[in-house]
Amino acid sequence: MVGGHQPPTVSRARRQFRPYLLSIPATVVLIGILYPFALGVYYTFLNYSATNPAPKFVGLQNYIYVFTDAAFWNSARVTVTFAIAATLLETVLGIGIALLLNRSSLIGKIFEKVLILPLMIAPVIAAVMWKLMFNPQFGVLNYMFGLGSTFDFLNADRALWSVVLVDAWIYTPFVAILVLAGVRSLPKEPFEASAVDGANWFYVFRRLMLPMMWPYILVAVIFRFMDCLKIFDIIYVLTSGGPGDATKSMQVGAYIQSVLNFNYSMGSTYMFLLWIIIYVVANQLVKLLNKAQARAAGSEG
Amino acid sequence: MAKELMPGQKRVTTGGILGDLALVGWFAFSLFPVLWMFLLALKTPAEQTTTFFQFSPTLDNFITVLTDRGRTLTGVDFKSAILLSVLNCAGAVLVSLVIGIPAAYAAGRFKFKGSDSLMFNILSFRFAPELMVIIPVFVIFNRIGLFDTPVGMIWVLQLVTMPLVVWILRSYFQDMPEELEQAALLDGYTRKRAFLMVALPLVRPGIAASALLSFIFAWNNYMFPLILTNAGSITVTITKFLGGGGQAYYNLTAAAGVLGALPPFILALTIQRYLVQGLSFGAVKG
Amino acid sequence: MGTLSVRGITKKYGSLTAIDHLDFDVHDGEFFVILGPSGAGKTTTLKSVAGLVDMEEGSVAVNGIDLTMVEPYHRNIAMAFESYALYPNKTVRQNLASPLKSGRTGHYSADEIEQRILTVTKTLGIDQLLDRFPREVSNGQRQRTALGRVLIRPADIYLLDEPLSHLDAKLRATMRAELKAIAQNSNTTTIYVTHDYQEALALADRIAVLRHGKFVQIGTPVEIWREPIDSFVAKSLGQPEINLIDAVVANGRITALAGAIDIPKPDGLSEGKVRLGLRPSELVPGVQVPGHVQIKGTVRISERLGRDIELEVSVGDGHLIVVTDSSKAVAERDDVVLSIDVPQIHVFAGGDPGQDTARLGSAQQISPVTKEVEQ
Numbered sequence: 001m002v003g004g005h006q007p008p009t010v011s012r013a014r015r016q017f018r019p020y021l022l023s024i025p026a027t028v029v030l031i032g033i034l035y036p037f038a039l040g041v042y043y044t045f046l047n048y049s050a051t052n053p054a055p056k057f058v059g060l061q062n063y064i065y066v067f068t069d070a071a072f073w074n075s076a077r078v079t080v081t082f083a084i085a086a087t088l089l090e091t092v093l094g095i096g097i098a099l100l101l102n103r104s105s106l107i108g109k110i111f112e113k114v115l116i117l118p119l120m121i122a123p124v125i126a127a128v129m130w131k132l133m134f135n136p137q138f139g140v141l142n143y144m145f146g147l148g149s150t151f152d153f154l155n156a157d158r159a160l161w162s163v164v165l166v167d168a169w170i171y172t173p174f175v176a177i178l179v180l181a182g183v184r185s186l187p188k189e190p191f192e193a194s195a196v197d198g199a200n201w202f203y204v205f206r207r208l209m210l211p212m213m214w215p216y217i218l219v220a221v222i223f224r225f226m227d228c229l230k231i232f233d234i235i236y237v238l239t240s241g242g243p244g245d246a247t248k249s250m251q252v253g254a255y256i257q258s259v260l261n262f263n264y265s266m267g268s269t270y271m272f273l274l275w276i277i278i279y280v281v282a283n284q285l286v287k288l289l290n291k292a293q294a295r296a297a298g299s300e301g
Numbered sequence: 302m303a304k305e306l307m308p309g310q311k312r313v314t315t316g317g318i319l320g321d322l323a324l325v326g327w328f329a330f331s332l333f334p335v336l337w338m339f340l341l342a343l344k345t346p347a348e349q350t351t352t353f354f355q356f357s358p359t360l361d362n363f364i365t366v367l368t369d370r371g372r373t374l375t376g377v378d379f380k381s382a383i384l385l386s387v388l389n390c391a392g393a394v395l396v397s398l399v400i401g402i403p404a405a406y407a408a409g410r411f412k413f414k415g416s417d418s419l420m421f422n423i424l425s426f427r428f429a430p431e432l433m434v435i436i437p438v439f440v441i442f443n444r445i446g447l448f449d450t451p452v453g454m455i456w457v458l459q460l461v462t463m464p465l466v467v468w469i470l471r472s473y474f475q476d477m478p479e480e481l482e483q484a485a486l487l488d489g490y491t492r493k494r495a496f497l498m499v500a501l502p503l504v505r506p507g508i509a510a511s512a513l514l515s516f517i518f519a520w521n522n523y524m525f526p527l528i529l530t531n532a533g534s535i536t537v538t539i540t541k542f543l544g545g546g547g548q549a550y551y552n553l554t555a556a557a558g559v560l561g562a563l564p565p566f567i568l569a570l571t572i573q574r575y576l577v578q579g580l581s582f583g584a585v586k587g
Numbered sequence: 588m589g590t591l592s593v594r595g596i597t598k599k600y601g602s603l604t605a606i607d608h609l610d611f612d613v614h615d616g617e618f619f620v621i622l623g624p625s626g627a628g629k630t631t632t633l634k635s636v637a638g639l640v641d642m643e644e645g646s647v648a649v650n651g652i653d654l655t656m657v658e659p660y661h662r663n664i665a666m667a668f669e670s671y672a673l674y675p676n677k678t679v680r681q682n683l684a685s686p687l688k689s690g691r692t693g694h695y696s697a698d699e700i701e702q703r704i705l706t707v708t709k710t711l712g713i714d715q716l717l718d719r720f721p722r723e724v725s726n727g728q729r730q731r732t733a734l735g736r737v738l739i740r741p742a743d744i745y746l747l748d749e750p751l752s753h754l755d756a757k758l759r760a761t762m763r764a765e766l767k768a769i770a771q772n773s774n775t776t777t778i779y780v781t782h783d784y785q786e787a788l789a790l791a792d793r794i795a796v797l798r799h800g801k802f803v804q805i806g807t808p809v810e811i812w813r814e815p816i817d818s819f820v821a822k823s824l825g826q827p828e829i830n831l832i833d834a835v836v837a838n839g840r841i842t843a844l845a846g847a848i849d850i851p852k853p854d855g856l857s858e859g860k861v862r863l864g865l866r867p868s869e870l871v872p873g874v875q876v877p878g879h880v881q882i883k884g885t886v887r888i889s890e891r892l893g894r895d896i897e898l899e900v901s902v903g904d905g906h907l908i909v910v911t912d913s914s915k916a917v918a919e920r921d922d923v924v925l926s927i928d929v930p931q932i933h934v935f936a937g938g939d940p941g942q943d944t945a946r947l948g949s950a951q952q953i954s955p956v957t958k959e960v961e962q
Contacts, residue, residue, distance in 0.1 A: 005652075006652055006653075007652075007654070007657050007661035007662070008657070008658070008661060009655075009656035009657050010656055010657070010658055011656060012641070012656070015641060016413070016641075018407075018411070018492075019407035019408075019410075019411035019413040019416065020407075020413065020415075022403035022404060022406060022407035023403070023404045023407050023408070023415075023416070023419055025399070025400040025403065025404070026400050026401060026403070026404035026419065026423065026463070026467065027404075027419060028400075029400055029459050029463060030419065030422055030423060032456065032459075033426060033434060033459065033460060034422070036434045036435075036437035036438045036441060037429070037433060037434050037437070039437035039440075039441070040433050040434065040436055040437045043436070043437065093327070096323070097324070097327055100320045100321075100323055100324050101324070103317070103320060105317065105320070105321055105324075107321050107324055107325065108321075108324060111324055111328045113570075114328070114331075114332065115331075116569055116573075116576065117331070117332070117335060117566060118331055118334075118335070119569075120517060120521075120562070120565040120566045120568075120569040121335070121521075121558075121562040121565065121566070122520065122521035122522075122523065122535075122536050122561060122562065122565070123521065123523065124521070124523040124536040124537075124539065124540065125521075125536065125539060125558040125561050125562050126334070128539060128540060128543065128554060128558060129334050129335075129337065129338050129555070129558060130334060131543075132341065132551055132554070132555070133334060133337060137350070138350040138351070140337055140353055143353050144353075169330070169331065169334065172331075173331070174580060177576065177577055177580070178577060178580065178581055178585050180577075181577040181585050181586070182585065185586070201316075216585055219581050219584045219585055220581075223580075223581070226428045229430075230430040230431065232431070232432075232523075232524055233523045233524065236523075237523075237540060250430075251430055251431070251432055254430075254432045254436070255432060255524075255528075258432065258436045258439075259436075259439070259528055264436055264437075264440060267432065267436050268433070268436050268437070270432075271430050271432045271433040271436065272433060274430045274433075275429060275430055275433050278428060278429070278430065282428060478670060478672065480668050480670050480672040481672050481674060481675075483634070483637075483639045483659070483666075483668070483672065484666075484668060484672035484673075484674075484736075485674075485685070486638075486639065486658070486659040486660050487637055487639075487659050487660070487662075487664060487665060487666050487686075488660075488685045488686035488689050488692075488736070488740075489660050489686060489689030489690065489691030489692050490660055490689050490691075491658075491660055492658075494689075498674075499674055502676045503675065503676065
């Protein structure tokens with residue numbers, strides 16, 4: 001009212017539209033990603049491939065084929081086995097490392113700086129490195145452990161576990177730094193009280209620390225398990241899904257189907273089923289996380 | 302008495318030593334492959350498969366992979382791959398920032414219908430199996446000529462960079478008191494100026510952290526360039542030194558690996574303070 | 588300089604109504620204080636005037652111009668936030684200069700800005716902090732900086748949200764005097780929000796008492812002090828709180844505290860239960876003033892509060908709190924006679940404990956019509 005006349009007005013509708021305006025570009029990107037996703041779902045009902053560029057609608061035929069195909073069930077088994085084993089190993093190791101680093105010994109302080117090194121190296125580079133180390137003839141592991149040149153880390157029996165090992169090498173630090181952040185955010189008082197009471201270490205860990213740390217651990221578990229279900233890079237570099245089908249995870253299988261064999265519909269069917277698995281598992285884990293967060297908030301407050 | 306009474310603290314003698322040993326064990330396991338990559342990168346072609354720890358180190362391999370010498374020798378153009386990766390990743394991060402900052406601000410600052418579902422859908426990029434989107438994108442790109450182009454790569458890399466930028470920054474905007482901007486409005490600044498003057502400087506650490514972190518993940522991505530380009534990227538090109546079927550250059554692979562791993566690690570060190578919040582998409586505050 | 592008129596403003600947060608159809612006018616140059624407990628809707632009221640919240644209903648006009656749909660930066664209204672809202676990345680000097688540099692509060696040369704900063708910071712006693720960042724100064728200094736950022740600029744209306752709450756007692760008294768002087772000298776229109784009745788009484792031209800998002804009473808400090816509209820307002824002013832005691836009106840007399848109070852009922856007061864309100868400072872121990880009501884009791888607790896003494900006096904089957912100066916000190920367990928002027932005995936309608944009831948008048952005279960809140 002400098003000047004004393006009516007200043008410009010902004011209607012309520014325009015005010016309320018403001019956040020939408022800011023979200024428009026992101027929504028466009030979202031649609032740009034959701035459109036191919038929807039297209040992929042559509043593919044699962046076609047017999048679309050590079051050799052059949054004019055696909056026909058085939059209904060549920062792809063699903064029926066996939067569900068009766070041993071190769072699919074094998075890849076589902078490989079995927080779930082890998083995901084559970086890797087997540088479990090990484091979680092246990094990650095919690096252990098976090099607790100050890102939390103004691104803030106000198107060694108811990110030095111190591112903490114390089115903890116994330118494997119995590120920041122591209123999984124592909126890590127896998128390439130491990131592939132060289134796993135080589136039976138001139139790999140350094142066989143040499144160091146005196147395994148001779150006949151022991152093969154990547155044979156049909158061991159390949160999946162070697163992949164788990166490499167995954168744990170890369171991603172255990174991920175679990176560790178999340179849990180470490182959790183441990184460091186815990187209130188000090190209950191632990192001081194229990195130390196005064198003379199409670200033993202394990203009791204304190206199980207009764208006090210674990211419930212309060214659960215939310216942090218669960219966040220790490222959710223990220224790891226989801227990522228493990230769609231494992232691709234490491235396996236593709238280490239074994240390309242072999243030997244045979246020993247390490248053919250669902251995403252590797254879908255890659256072979258759709259990119260190498262140009263069967264887009266089959267690859268999409270694999271992926272849509274994997275997407276459903278991930279969606280269901282994620283839902284359950286997030287529910288668990290919400291409960292744990294509520295409980296942890298209760299035990300702190 | 303003990304300063305910090307966290308579990309384990311009391312047993313400075315036995316438990317402490319065992320704990321330190323366990324840590325040393327882990328870090329031996331954790332650092333050995335990296336060390337081994339360095340050693341391999343310093344070996345001559347003659348030594349690459351014959352020696353383990355005794356050899357005459359040379360920096361030749363780094364020079365080879367970065368110059369035309371490597372291209373003539375192996376047919377792999379690593380230098381171009383680096384440049385392409387830098388271009389694609391920086392482009393993807395830039396696009397994500399330009400598009401993501403307003404969205405993150407809207408979601409963090411206003412309560413509006415659809416904001417939760419927008420945020421959730423953006424996050425689901427992160428957890429969806431990539432091929433579900435990439436197979437159709439591969440078909441589309443071939444049809445509309447985006448195959449093997451930076452524009453195409455920057456577009457699909459949004460799957461990697463966008464959720465990080467939006468989610469990390471949303472938690473920053475949520476943590477920032479609204480009254481700071483309100484004070485600026487009453488000082489006579491328009492909403493845009495209030496945002497630029499007050500909000501943006503305060504979330505600068507978040508912008509830096511999310512930008513660097515999403516750059517790292519875009520840089521480390523393998524599947525997108527593998528499927529959607531011929532020219533490749535740093536990750537795809539490194540595997541080419543292994544020579545699918547032809548001559549394998551292990552020492553060059555290692556040298557390229559070191560060069561490819563260095564930028565993410567250096568970037569990660571600069572944002573170490575914000576790493577936890579970033580890696581968990583704001584779910585865990587570091 | 589500005590006249591503010593607010594009509595029917597309403598703001599809801601979900602199912603909670605923060606402010607509920609508030610109407611008020613603030614005149615040009617007036618110092619208007621909104622008094623209320625925390626959660627009453629004081630800050631929401633200020634932010635609605637400033638245009639910082641989207642109101643569900645109502646209008647805000649300054650100098651007759653409707654500002655309801657006008658952006659905050661076009662309103663020429665200044666506000667000091669209780670949270671300070673200082674820009675953490677700017678120094679005290681830069682914070683203070685901010686409103687002068689936006690171009691919407693006038694145009695200032697660098698010299699003018701520096702001059703204004705010096706003047707206002709001297710007044711507020713923060714002139715030695717200019718190059719510090721907000722995180723490097725104390726809460727009290729932050730609060731004064733926030734106040735400075737408002738006082739440094741011209742505005743039609745100044746909104747001050749608990750601007751003295753984080754200062755220590757002595758500084759608060761000084762700043763209160765300072766604010767009063769500024770308001771009087773510059774004839775600015777100010778809305779001042781506080782939960783401190785002393786600030787309200789000391790500063791206000793008019794006080795509006797806010798409860799649960801509604802104004803209970805608006806009036807001058809004297810009106811509000813003398814004729815609180817109900818027991819809530821009476822309790823809001825005065826520390827210790829007004830004594831509220833149940834009484835019975837029967838046979839032409841008001842009796843309370845087991846007969847320790849027994850006075851003739853004023854005309855117009857019907858028989859039944861009422862409550863009497865006696866302010867601790869109006870009860871005078873020891874001095875028997877002719878014509879005043881005498882109340883006999885025994886001192887249970889005597890507590891020295893600086894210059895004043897607070898007594899808890901057992902009277903009949905209850906007790907009364909009395910505040911007096913130390914010249915009238917009475918030892919614990921001593922008998923005492925309290926006297927109070929009849930018009931100073933407030934009569935409220937009867938009600939359950941904890942329930943606020945309307946004031947009917949004084950023991951001298953019942954108000955002809957219970958005044959409605961002017962809304």
